[in-house]
Amino acid sequence: MKLPDFRYACPASLDEALQLLGDAGGSAKPLAGGQSLLPTLAFRLAAPGLLVDLRKIPGLDRIVVAKNGVQVGASVRWCEIERHEGLRTGHPLLHAAIRHVAHYQIRNRGTVGGSLAHADPAAELPGIAVTCEAQIELASPHGRRSVPAEKFFTGALSTLLNHDELIVAVRFPPWPALRRWGFEELSRRRGDFAIAGVAVFFDLDAAGRAANTHVGVIGAADRPFRLRAAEAQIDGTSVDAASIARAAAAAMDALDPQSDLHASGAYRRALVGTLLERTLAGALAGKGA
């Protein structure tokens, strides 16, 4: 299989890369780990005139766990998140969800920025970013901007990224040590894209009542999204069986998932309800994922 013909540049700085992307006027594509872009080229679903390889750009490969939140650089690879001890406690939901991304070999190459830019509706990182109200940090020749994840994803494989913009990092709000959380997804084989997945977290007050409940879903629409109707059923409750059942019912009411060869829409809707029940009950029990 031959990839379509293209030119190739490997700039040594972010400014140089942004310049190349800007000059190409939309005919260039950034290349990070290449784990989504190369299959796209192999199938000739894209034919960029220029690939701008980001591997020599310094400073995008850092994971910072600090009091004001967790910042993960765009060129950080899945295997680095997996091995990062600070993230296990600094952002356990992110750490647990990333363990579901693809296979060993792909986790050695695939990057945070690549996944966010590719915006697969079933991908884990975009889902966690939306669930946690992360900010996506972008750079262009005109300066920097920060976009909330919920606004960044605009549809299947579609984002707010301009052709001359690069993702430099994703920034998560601080994670309280006692926060309850859960993540579950279902795929037919280990490492496959999820048929659907659910991420949840909430904080418990002194009386054992939930606050700040967040529920995010992947694989059940054209982009990851929060289920606010389900969140509302949990906030202020003790996350007992009755409120979990009400949250699952609210989730299923709010969903109208697509059918494809992997699962029907009705199956996906029921699956999200089941995964939500499991993650909420697991989170309350302090199990995580």
Place this chain on the structure above:
Amino acid sequence: MSNSKRIRFTLNGRSEETEVQVRTTLADCLRHDLKKTGTHLGCEHGVCGACTVIVDGAAVRSCLLLAVQAEGANITTVEGLALSDEAMSPLQASFRKHHALQCGFCTPGMLTTAHALLSDEPDADRDRIREVISGNLCRCTGYVSIVEAIYDARHAYKRKDVA
């Protein structure tokens, strides 16, 4: 910026230099330009794992890497695993002992993946081995023997300085 580029990398301990079209995958560069046909190409879009090679210590799919991205890297293919032309590595010997190959098409990817895994994690248990080779398809479906062969080769990767 041009459509072809001269690249250099280390392949199985030897320095290699070649001129490639920039659209050439590392897999095609290894097979076509450097005649190292031990690396097999199954799906050519990152699903089957047959083309796995080790780049700077990490198992990666060589069909999902441009040859130009491997500039300066240290690459090990299945040809680089044997101790000599006559002597198989302990991992390869374990594959033979456990009948862990039938048609042999997936074997180069299984061997390189398992070699990278055990080099990093010599204590990997069977579940970890299964998780790691879940990205390698064996259409003869001989997974049980493959898992056993990898598991049984672990002793060769344990640190020798630990009594």
